[in-house]
Amino acid sequence: MTAQTRETVQRLLHALATGEDAAALFAEKVDWRLDWPEEGHPAVPWIRPRGTREEAAAHFRELRAHHVPEKDASQVHRVLVDGQDAVVLATIAQTVRATGREYTAHCALHLTVENGVITRYHVYEDSLSVATALTASPSH
Template identity: 65%
Template sequence: MTTRDTVQELLRRIGEGDAERVAGLFAERCDWKFSWPAEGHPSVPWIRPRSSRDDAAEHFRTLAAHHVPELNATSVARVLVDGDDAVVLGDIVQTAEGTGETYTSPFALHLTVEDGHITRYHIYEDSLTVAMAHSGRRRAS
């Protein structure tokens, strides 16, 4: 598969919500990065260091458990590909399971694909909005 094919398949599998199938696209060892240092914060337990295919499955399982899947309206605006690298731009629109708070955050996802497997997963999002929705606190406008 090409980089674009792998990214499109990743997005399709994320949309289906099957964490094991999503993880199947990751290399056994991979470079993860989140745009915010919320590791250990109780309202966002999916934010922690990760480095493997098994970690990817755990990430997507935990993420799903903390959101209302039928209220997901996340959208992708653009996928840019340059060789092994891809950037996905869009808006996360989710509802926190524990609080019922809906939130919207723009995101950028930087991926690297080697031999059909994702070896880099760096995501950048509005971390304050995400954490506040999951802790039940509204963000001031």
Template identity: 60%
Template sequence: MTTTRTTVEDLLGRIAEGDPAHLAALFADDCDWKLNWPDAEHGRAETPWIRHRTTPAEAAAHFAEIAAHHVPEKNETRIDRILVDGDDAVLLGVIRQVARTTDRPYTSRLALHVTVRDGRITRYHVYEDSLAVAQAFTPGT
């Protein structure tokens, strides 16, 4: 039986691998996926990965879009703590990325709430500094 912690650790390993299709296999067919950005900011041309998702195919697209819009070799994201309570896990850390289009870095504290049922992710809620990300991707700021 797969535990919540095992699934979360698998998720982190797959994110590090950078294979969106392999990552997508961890997500349930109907996943509650949210990013804490203001609704008016979802779907901006500069940050197309910022939108709600529900399916494994959409999860794969999310991770592919993140990779396409960042400079992977300059990623210094780290997870400081994983807290698990039954089916739920909260990951706390720091995102350090560089926007490919502007070559500007940004840093954001991160909280990720994941729910795992039957070894698959059914909730994926990301809390980050949306202003820092938006500024890094907005030309001329």
């Protein structure tokens, strides 16, 4: 069980880093939570309630559309696995396409893997850094 969880998490991290189809790793129904109010934030359109593989795919497409992939400097610091559960400790370092602003946000990702697919996706991040980068004036 732990090996399958670790392998699935590594595949997810690889997909996120390369822009591959991360949603293919998710179950049809997903316990999805982002560390934001339920209604999300108007400046951050990809952050809103989700619950299906299709909605996960939309999330990752929207996330890529709002950032400059060549400037992604995100780093995974540690992956902790205990049975079906995993915690990823990371730093998100992105550049917002619309504003040109860079941001860095520490985050923790809590995943549950069942039968080789992700059934829980909970993200805890520095949401203020993200919202500020999206609402700032474009860089010149």
